[in-house]
Amino acid sequence: MLDKFYKQFKSGTDIRGVASEGVEGQPVNLTDDVVARMADGFVLWLSKKVSKAPETLTISIGRDSRISGPHIVSICSERFKRCGATVLDCSLASTPSMFMTTVDLGCDGALQITASHHPFNRNGLKFFTREGGLEGSDIEEILEYAQNGESPAENSCGEIKKVDYMTDYAKGLCKKIKEEVNAEDYDHPLKGFKIVVDAGNGAGGFYADKVLSVLGADTTGSRYLEPDGMFPNHIPNPEDATAMASICEAVKEANADLGVIFDTDVDRGGAVDNKGNEINRNRLVAVAAAIALEGNEGGTVVTDSITSSGLKEFIEDTLGGQHYRYRRGYKNVIDKALELNAQGINCPLAIETSGHAAMKENYFLDDGAYLCTKIIIKAAQMRKEGKELDELTAELKEPVESKEVRFKILEPDFKACGEKIIGDLTAYAMAQNGWNVANDNREGIRVSFDKDNGDGWFLLRLSVHDPIMPLNIESDSVGGVDIIYNKLNEFLKTTSGLEL
Incomplete structure (x- = not known):
């Protein structure tokens, strides 16, 4: 069992903590000693996982642009080397590329130093094997090794090698675009396209220089391509309104055909069409589904x-x-898609509205650069036919109104409190006229209403990790969100444990 100190680092299927000073009330807990213990724990876990002695392991390591990254990479690399492993230091890299080192470079395991879209002072460790990202139970095992101070035996045969894998990874994306667009100018399939990139000063700047420009695209007007771990311009996060406003503005200013945006470590992406309209959340899912279902007619798309x-x-x-x-949680969505495929149900896509998208054709790896690459390929193919990308989702019905409210749970056992509220609400909803409880919902409770009662739906659920109950409401009519909220609020006022 994890004690309170080490339990704080478990964030689903990642390890996260505070790595830098600078935010009041958030002291550093990812200290040098703690990081070294976690690195040792990963070696012990990986050695058992792949049935190889630590001194025979090959482990790759990379980082995003945050300021604590180089120091944490140095600590982990030295701990891996100390047990005799061969370490491939990939320096600044995207999270998906680190998984791909297990495919292309034959690494037994990979480690990315990242805290995704979180503030500059935070950082974390994200692990991969050839089978993909680790499960929550694997993270607990690694943290238990760290907590107990267990470490592999020292061995002097270890070494650290500098590797420029990101260049090879980018070449793989270039190759895919060339093959699938199959332009008359084969090596420059994006000639005549103007595509701007907003990397948010994360690790995604390579996409403009090593992919788009190489293939002939004009990337003038791209923003924040230089890595800067203080993120001075905006949070690198396609879900953030300021970030999306930035890429929309960039597209309009440059009169671009397309804009793409990434989060800090490039496992999520979003896009903007030539009219400045966001290809994000539901629309992003729709575009990805249209692409993934080509050649997979009747296939299943798993979403959150x-x-x-x-x-x-x-x-x-x-x-x-x-x-x-x-359910919410990108790993939940990916694992369900893997499960369905194992049952013989063709599922080519698992995607979360946050921008995590994983395709069967790409190892079910959530890769923002791969997703944007597929969108660009589709845009180039459609241009050959005299069409624009927005025509792909012309029949998608968007809600007129939407709203999200996040209720804080005040009870110490927040999970039990939240589950009781959902159970009570389910019973309440079943007894109300005009409340239609969804029969295909698999998280929380989802209820829809007809045109006379709000013309939409709500979903109340428990947060994946936090003492929060998020409420999402959508309506196809002006004023419908308030009508639905007021109906639900009559129930919420009878509950205990929520900060309303």
Whole structure:
């Protein structure tokens, strides 16, 4: 069992903590000793996982642009070397590229130093094997080794090698675009396109220089390509309104054909069409589904729970696929897609509205650069036919109004409190006239209403990790969100444990 100190580092299937001073009330807990213990724990876990002695392991390590990254890489690399492992230091790299080192470079394991879109003072450790990202139980085992101070035996045969894998990774994306666009000018399939990139000073700046420009695209007007771990311009996060406003503005200013945006470590992406409209959240899912279902007719698309009713209609009625609405958490969505495929159900795409998208054709790896690459390929293919990308989702029905409220749970056992509220609400909803409880919902409770009662739906659920109950509401009519909220609020006022 993890004690309180080490338990704080577990964030789903990652390890995260405070690595830099600078934020009041957030002292550093990812100290040098703690990081070294975690690195040793990973070696012990990996050695058991792949049935190889520590001194025979090859481990790659990379980082995003945050300021504590180089120091943490140095600590982990030295700990890996200390037990005799061969360490491939990839320096600044995207998280998906680190998984790909297990494919292309034959690494037994990979470690990315990242805290995704979190503030500059935070950092973390994200691990991979050839099978993909680790499960929560694996993270607990690594942290237990760290907590107990267990470490592999020292061995002097270890070494650290500098590797420029990001160049090779970018070449792989270039190759894919060339092959699938198959332009007359084969080596410059994006000639005539103007595509701007907003990397948010994270690790995604390579995409403009090593992919788009190489293939002939004009990337003038791209923003914040230089890595800067203080993130001085905006949070690198496609879900952040300021970040999306930045890429929309860049597209309009440059009169670009397309804009793409990444989070800090490039495992998520978003896009903007030539009219400055966001290809994000439900629309991003719709575009990815349209692309993934080509050649996979009738296939199943797994999404998280907060997708709109219009998206379900688009996937099933317009695209002819099946929509499997699951749970929040990108690993949950990916694991469900893997499970469905193992059952013989063709599932080519797992995608969360946050921008995490994983395709069967790409090892079910959530890779923002790969997703944007597929979107760019589709845009180039459509241009050959005299069409624009926005035509792909012309039949997608978007909600007129939407709202998210995050209620704080005040009870110490927040999970039990939240589950009781959901159970009570389910019973309440079943007894109300005009409340239609969804039969395909797999997280929290989702209820829809007809045109006379709000013309939309709500979803109330427990947060994946935090003492929070997020409430999402969408309506197809002006004023509908307030109508639905007021109906729900009559129940919420009877509950205890929520900060309303």
